[in-house]
Amino acid sequence: MESFFTRYRNLVVLLVVVVAQMVGLAVQVRRNTSGQSTLNTKDQSGVRLIRLWANAIVSPPEEAIHFMKMGAIGLWENYIDLRGVKKKNRQLEKTIGRLRLEQAELLEDARQGERLEALLKFQENYVYKTLPAQVYGTSGSLGSHVFYIDKGSADGLKRDMAVITPDGIVGKLQDVFPHSAQVLAINDQTSGAGVILMPTRIRGILEGNASGQLEVVGVLADERIKPGAQVLTAGDDMIFPRGLPVGVVEKIAPDPERVGFVYVMVKPAAHLNRLDEVLVITSTKPYFSAQAKQDIATSQALDGTKAASLSAQQRNALINAEDLPTLLEPNVPADKQPLFDSAPPALPPQPPQPVHPDIFSPPATAQGGNAGQAAGTGPEQGAPAPITNAAGNGTGKTGAQAVPRRHR
Amino acid sequence: MAVIGSSLRRDLEIRRYPILVYVLVPLASLVLQAWLPRELGRFAWFDLPLVVTVYFALGRRSPIQGTVMGAVLGLFEDALSHRAIGVNGIAKTAVGFMAASVGIRIDVENHAIRLLLTFLLSLLSSAICIFIYRVLLGLEYKWQWFTELFIAIGNAVVAVMLFPLLDRLQIKDY
Known part of the structure; x- marks a missing residue:
């Protein structure tokens, strides 16, 4: 043996x-x-020890290399390559001023949207708390599109938090270590995200293929899907908030496995292969920075000015309304107003009696108001007389109804 | 007598390195493998831990050492990815064993042989990985043959450049 x-x-x-x-x-x-x-994904609360060990062994030198590289780049950019910085700074200051104005406008829109959402009892929020992190390494395997960031559970990161850049979504946190975390990129084969193709609003699932390209699967062939169309997150995967940019449609190809379905190849908005800094969405509760709060206060002050302006407009409208004709006499007590006159109103005059009555003529009934008229009518007065008031001014109004226009 | 002569000849050709080299070179290969793809993007067609496994297996001519070196480096590679731990481990275990077994029989000083050997062992490693993923584990795993080919070519090129540098680290008796 x-x-x-x-x-x-x-x-x-x-x-x-x-x-x-x-x-x-x-x-x-x-x-x-x-x-x-x-x-086996039954217990996702922890990290396998071997992964922890590998991370603990490989990450420190990897981070050291990365920060040495960043230091060298910083040395070059901050001390050596400073030509034209002043000019660029002026341009940037102008840009910042413009962006602040735009931000204030957007915040006002966001607040309006927030109110509407509260009305509709929607649970989605669009202002998020994020944590910036540096990317320092990858898995090293072409088949595994993961990368490592320099923030971990000590910074409040948890599994399945979304990772984005200002350009678009990047991935989600997979394994979280104390001072680093593994991010599963959206172009990995095992990754998945709910997306919407704009402007058709067709929904699909975003996956990575063997060569690390993004594709939307589960989409029925639709001639409205065109290259260049924007792709946004749908928010139904409970990881990526709704409406974040994913990329643009690059190509549409028929799905060989399923008749009637197509693959939609997507060009990612974020540079997935060249990531330096990313943002981890740590909270989806509304969060406003100090600057944003200041902008909101400014916006509210602007609202007060608008309100004051509206109030002045209303006052002017009231003043103008007083100049218009009215049925009320301002200098007469309420009980003496002509409208409250208890005397019986003057009856309208009756038309003269016809000389030769026919079937269309009204019956000749004697009424107090027109007895004189009826008695005094002759053939030469047969033409209809104008309706006159007691004063005979010929305006068609009674003396009680007509109030002279008051001038200020 | 012939057996003794052969054994002596083999013993003489076994390379020895300082202990630190056995630790630092594999570690450097893991660190660089994790760091360089970030700089090179999707053009990082190489697998430095595999190249290092092949180098030490060929140099030491010990299948056991090759097996252990391959297993350790493969497991660490798996641990750094998000995939099942053990796939690269098995592949590199086999590669280490094969490289050492071949190294006993042929002259591995020749650059052309090194290049060809690394190329073939890379293809073997890819084939084992795909076999384990798709057949043994039944996991969905998309792959492209040309990517594996490019990785094998990249490994061969890296090996030709790296092996002479690593040769300088060996302990020489004279």
Whole structure:
């Protein structure tokens, strides 16, 4: 037996090492009820020790290399290559001024949107708290699109937090270590995000393919989907907030496995292969920075000015309204107003009696108001008389109804 | 007598290195493998831990050492990725064993042989990885043959450049 192990010790060691690793793999991979194998994701609260060890061994020198490189770049950019900085600074200051104005306007829109959302009881928010982080390394494997950032659980990061850049989404946190974290990029095969194709609002799932390109799968063929269309996050994956830019449609290709479906190739908005700094969305609760709060206060002050202006307009309108004709006499007590006159109103005059009544003529009934008229009518007065008031001014209004216009 | 002569010849050709080299070179390969793809993007067609595994396996001519070196580096590579731990480990274990086994039989000083050997062992490593993912584990794993080919070519080129540099680190008896 001893000679057997001595003779074949190389093969024995090989077998032992391989079998041990296969057992390790078998522990990690599970087969679900539908017959598909998945990595064991039952306990996602922690990190496997071997990953922690690997990270602890590889990350410090990797970070050191990265920061040495950044230091060299900083030395060059901050001390050596300073030509034209003043001119650039002036341009940037102008840009900042313009952007602040735009930001104030956008914040006002955001506040309005927030109020509307509260009315509709929507639980989504669009102002987020983020934590900037430096990217210092990758997994080193082309088949595994993950990278490492220099912030970890000590900075409040947790698994499945979204990672973005100002250009667009980048990925989500996979494993979080004390002072670093692993980010699963959106172009990895195992990554997934709900997206909307604009302007058609067709929904799909964003995945990475074998060559690290982004593609939206599960999309029915639709001729309205054109290259150049914007792709935004849908917000239904509970990781990426709604409306963040993902990229633009680059190409549409038929899905060879499913008739009627297409692959939509997407050019990412963020430079996934050249990331330096990223933002981790640590909270989706509304958050305003000090500058934003100041802008909001300014905006509210502007609202007060607008309100004052509206009030002045209303006052002027009231003053003008007083100049218009009215049924009320301002200098007469309320009970003496002509409108409250208890005397019976003058009845309108009756038309003269016809000389030769016919079937259309009204019956000749004697009424007090027009008795004189009826008595005094003759053939020469047969023409209809104008309706006159008691004063006979011929305006068609009674003396009680007409109030002279008051001039100020 | 022939056996003794052969054994002596083999022993003489076994390379020895300072302990630090056994630690620092594999560590450097892991660190650079993790750092360089960030700088090179998707053109990082090489696998430095595999190249280092092949180098030490060929130099030491010990299948056991090659096996252990490959297993350790492969496991660390897996641990740095988000995939199952052990796939690269098994692949590099096999590569280390094969490289050492071949190194006993042929002259590995020749650059052309080094280049060809690294190229073939890289392809073997890729094939084992794909086999484990898709057949053994039944996991969905998309791959492209030309990417694996480019990685194998890249490894061969890196090996030709790196091996002479690492040769300088060996302990010489004279």
